[in-house]
Amino acid sequence: MHDVIIIGAGPAGLSAAITCAKNGLSVFVMDEYLKPGGRLLGQLYEQPDGSWWNGVNESSRLYDQALDLGVHVQLHTPVNNIEKTDTEWVIYTEGETYYTKHLLLATGAAESPVPVPGWTLPGVMSVGAAQVMTNVHRVKPGERGVIIGVNALSSAIAMELKLAGIDVACMTLPKLSQVTDHAAQPKTVLDSLLHVSHMAPSQFVRLGSKLMKNDFMKKLGVTFYPKNGVKMWDIPIQLRKAVVEIYGDGQVEGITLANVDTNGEVVPGSEKKVPCDFVCIAGGLYPLTELAAVAGCPFYLIDELGGYVPLHNERMETSLDGLYVAGNITGIEGAKVAIAQGETAGLTIAQNSGVDGLDREIEESIQAIEQTRNNAYIQFHPHVKKGKRLLQEQWEEYVALSDKNVPNQYV
Missing domain, CATH: 3.50.50.60 (FAD/NAD(P)-binding domain)
Incomplete structure (x- = not known):
């Protein structure tokens, strides 16, 4: 059994895998596609400073770094179902069944x-x-x-x-x-x-x-x-x-x-x-959330983020113990934001796995997400900041109702 399993080998998933591995966790990443990188693979544009953002090169860099740290990446592996037992998450694929206490969904987005x-x-x-x-x-x-x-x-x-x-x-x-x-x-x-x-x-x-x-x-x-x-x-x-x-x-x-x-x-x-x-x-993108729905994660509809997104906090934790999200599943943004979110998710998973002394790094990583968002060259949804505020308000309301044992409308 791996310390953490990540579904999605895009920028968020690979970034989280690298961060978890740096903190001593055993990491297994699976993806249904034939290459790692997700939507990052197709990106190619000139940045304001005159340099070029090449998604193929960035994907290779992240993938090689993950492999060097001992991350196990398995491609051509669609996930059919996930469920939670009393102590762990169970991930079903066509070939094998996997088990972990910490599961990150970095499934990205789909076109409409x-x-x-x-x-x-x-x-x-x-x-x-x-x-x-x-x-x-x-x-x-x-x-x-x-x-x-x-x-x-x-x-x-x-x-x-x-x-x-x-x-x-x-x-x-x-x-x-x-x-x-x-x-x-x-x-x-x-x-x-x-x-x-x-x-x-x-x-x-x-x-x-x-x-x-x-x-x-x-x-x-x-x-x-x-x-x-x-x-x-x-x-x-x-x-x-x-x-x-x-x-x-x-x-x-x-x-x-x-x-x-x-x-x-x-x-x-x-x-x-x-x-x-x-x-x-071109009809735009929407968060790919089917696995989060199967897991029973509460959702909220936020048009500013591209559609229904799973409720989660700034640490990339959902309301389900041991389940995390990062990347476009949390709202449609660019690859650089996804990479920053992956780092936060990885640090949070490491802390929840027993690694000490990460409080400051987690706070800095959360701030880095916001800074990356502010500097984004391409903003797919112009009011994404409003969407993130709405999501945070819903998270706080959800936590408050849960603390009072009041039935929640999003479940």
Whole structure:
């Protein structure tokens, strides 16, 4: 039996494994994917200081460091179920059953692409799939593509596709429906796009975004937004157009694009065809929490964090004894935040395993998470700090009710 088992070999899981191993614990990490690194593998962007953040290299660095410290990492290992006995956690896989007193869930996030007519055609994929094909496997998803959905994630990946020499015809909106909702409303999308405008190579775009500080200016911005879009990385960002259909005979051959008004409604008669050989759909990310749910962990819905997240404290402890969480399962953020959270989780696990003298390190690591969050180059949810405050309030309420033996509404 290992001192700690970690499910997820992404940035949070590997960081936690390294921290636990440094404190003398035996660590076993399992992941269903064929490579360690998780979503970190696909990341590639230039940082404000001019250096490049290369997710493949960062993954290799973390993985090699974990192996050097004696961490056992097992890939190709999906987890089917977890449960708690009186004294330990039981983890079920297709091959073996594992036991531990300390279990960390670092399962990351999943994509939620929005449905578009024709999205079942070969050549349609999520933006994350295009990112992995390009940055990890070095395979172009196609020669000319269209990205449906304008948000922080798709903006970052569009830049990466351009770096790979792929022609991105445009980034545009999905057709307005009950499902697409905010993702198809130009004003809402413009507001979210302002949070990644610092990534734009165009000084005009960066300066223009600073002028849109209030709702009046944003409304003007949408009203007079160019029909052909504003270019970022030479890619037209089209907030006044929407894809009404993806067409093709047996595979993607193009999209049908139409003008939309300021509310996102399609302007009849404005449809035109745009040829392309692949389409990426970007609906954002949500925390991958199934295993936490199976374990019986209480949840709370926080839109600012991307959806339902397991209740946990700043030390990355859940309300269940011996169960911890770190990374995107706690809310959608960047890899650097996940790494910082992994370190906190690792220190907390070590302390709960009997390692003394870690109080100061844990407090410093919690502060490091906040500092990393403040300095994040890409913020997937602009109000993530509000989301973290709401989560902390729910944790405090949960603990207070538990101390009074009052039935809790989240169980």
